[in-house]
Each structure stands twice: as structure tokens, then as C-alpha cells.
Amino acid sequence: MLQLGQIDRSDDKPPYRQIAGMLRDAISTGQLIAGERLPSEAALIDHFGVARMTVRQAVQDLRAEGLVISEHGRGVFVRPAPPIRRLASDRFARRHRASGKAAFTVEAEKSGYSPQVDNITVTREKPNPTVAERLRLTPDDEVVVRSRRYLADGRPVETATSYIPATFAQGTKIEQTDTGPGGIYARLEDAGHILDRFTEEVGARMPTPEERRALQLATGVPVLTVVRTAYDTNDVAVEVCDTVKVASAYLLEYDFSAR
Structure with missing residues (x-):
């Protein structure tokens, strides 16, 4: 089961970057595997207690890194990695x-x-x-x-x-x-x-x-x-x-x- 921490409000790092970092760690450690759906936007908002835009910025960071892909009407998924x-x-x-x-x-x-x-x-x-x-x-x-x-x-x-x-x-x-x-x-x-x-x-x-x-x-x-x-x-x-x-x-x- 996916375990995410909480935002450190005393950290100089913006909340969206902290959220992106936690999701990135979950992908790199195998908590979220290739093809698996990330928690919904609503679930992330509820868990972290942040605005919708903050969650969207975090997901956009992961998308820009090529770690996740969005599928219209379905959600955001860990991008399948090609065979090495x-x-x-x-x-x-x-x-x-x-x-x-x-x-x-x-x-x-x-x-x-x-x-x-x-x-x-x-x-x-x-x-x-x-x-x-x-x-x-x-x-x-x-x-x-x-x-x-x-x-x-x-x-x-x-x-x-x-x-x-x-x-x-x-x-x-x-x-x-x-x-x-x-x-x-x-x-x-x-x-x-x-x-x-x-x-x-x-x-x-x-x-x-x-x-x-x-x-x-x-x-x-x-x-x-x-x-x-x-x-x-x-x-x-x-x-x-x-x-x-x-x-x-x-x-x-x-x-x-x-x-």
C-alpha cells in the first residue's frame, strides 16, 4: 500500500516540490510500479491539505521528467519503462x-x-x-x-x-x-x-x-x-x-x- 509522508511547512522547498519528491521516491522504490495509477487529485489534496493547483504543479513536474503520463478521463499513471x-x-x-x-x-x-x-x-x-x-x-x-x-x-x-x-x-x-x-x-x-x-x-x-x-x-x-x-x-x-x-x-x- 502506498505510504506518503506529510508536507514540512518549515521547509524552504515549495509544497508542490515536496509532493513531487514523495511521489518520485514512491516510483523509484517500487511502491508505485510501471502502469500503476497515481492517487487521484482529490485524494492527494485531502492527504496533503493543499490547493488543487499545488497538486497539479507536482504532477506536472513528474510529467516533465517523463516519469508519469496522463490519460484523459482515467488519471495519471507511472510511465512504463522500455526494456533496457x-x-x-x-x-x-x-x-x-x-x-x-x-x-x-x-x-x-x-x-x-x-x-x-x-x-x-x-x-x-x-x-x-x-x-x-x-x-x-x-x-x-x-x-x-x-x-x-x-x-x-x-x-x-x-x-x-x-x-x-x-x-x-x-x-x-x-x-x-x-x-x-x-x-x-x-x-x-x-x-x-x-x-x-x-x-x-x-x-x-x-x-x-x-x-x-x-x-x-x-x-x-x-x-x-x-x-x-x-x-x-x-x-x-x-x-x-x-x-x-x-x-x-x-x-x-x-x-x-x-x-
């Missing part, structure tokens, strides 16, 4: 491609969730300056652009856009919606571009309105950005992948030598 996926370099190992598994499938098996990919689009475009520089292309060259959204147990956790030089993708399934077993990297290796190494640049920011809609994010929820460049054994850049990830859905794991 651990990003490790092992996901790109050749043995996974050889067994017909793309990186997202490998992560799914390790994390115990059901993977899904949707919103797949494939186009040909001129590269933007950043992509052209990373792929060592000229502005007149073309790239195949593959955009998609990844879901874990039905919840969006990531969007990804890959840029592959059109000369490498032409005549392969990279230009089709379904790339086949092993994904893009398997098709590149089938075409003779044996992968040798990857570089990743990781950042964090607030999402754009379009990203919020695609990832179904509440106000105040940040995203991670990971830009990966893949190189073959001839040190030729064969793909740039720009991903936007729900920050709370990921742990980043890197294994490197101390030498």
Missing part, C-alpha cells in the same frame, strides 16, 4: 552475421525482449556534407538511405538512418526493404566489403518534435545519439548509421584494453 538494452561491441561480431542475425536481434536475445522493426524507407539521395565527409564522397555522389524504427516488446526505443554509397549498394538487397539474413553488413560483406572496424560518436540531447512523436516520448525525456561509421579491410568507409535512442532504454558498455 545493453549496447556492447560484440553485437557486430561476424559470427552473428554468419548465423543470419543482425545486431538488433543479437541484443534482443541477450536482453530477453521481442524485437520489431517498422517504418522502413529506402531512397537514393545526395549525401549531406557530414555524411559525404565520413564516407569520403563528393557532393555529386549518391547514397542509399535506409531509415527505420526499432521496437522492444512493442515499445519504440530507437530510430536509425543508414547511408551507404550507392556504388556499394547497387544490385544488392540493401536497396530493398528486406535486406535478408544478417542485415546491411552481411550484404556488404557478400559484395566483397569485409568489415574490419567501427567508430562510434556518442552524444545526448533533447529530442526534436518529430523524434518525440516517433519514439512516443514524454516531455523532458532525453535521447542518446550514436553515429557509427563502418570500415572494411581496405579502410574504406562503407556505411554511416545515425541513431537516436531513448536514453532510459540503453546502457552503453565498452570493452577496451588497458595497454
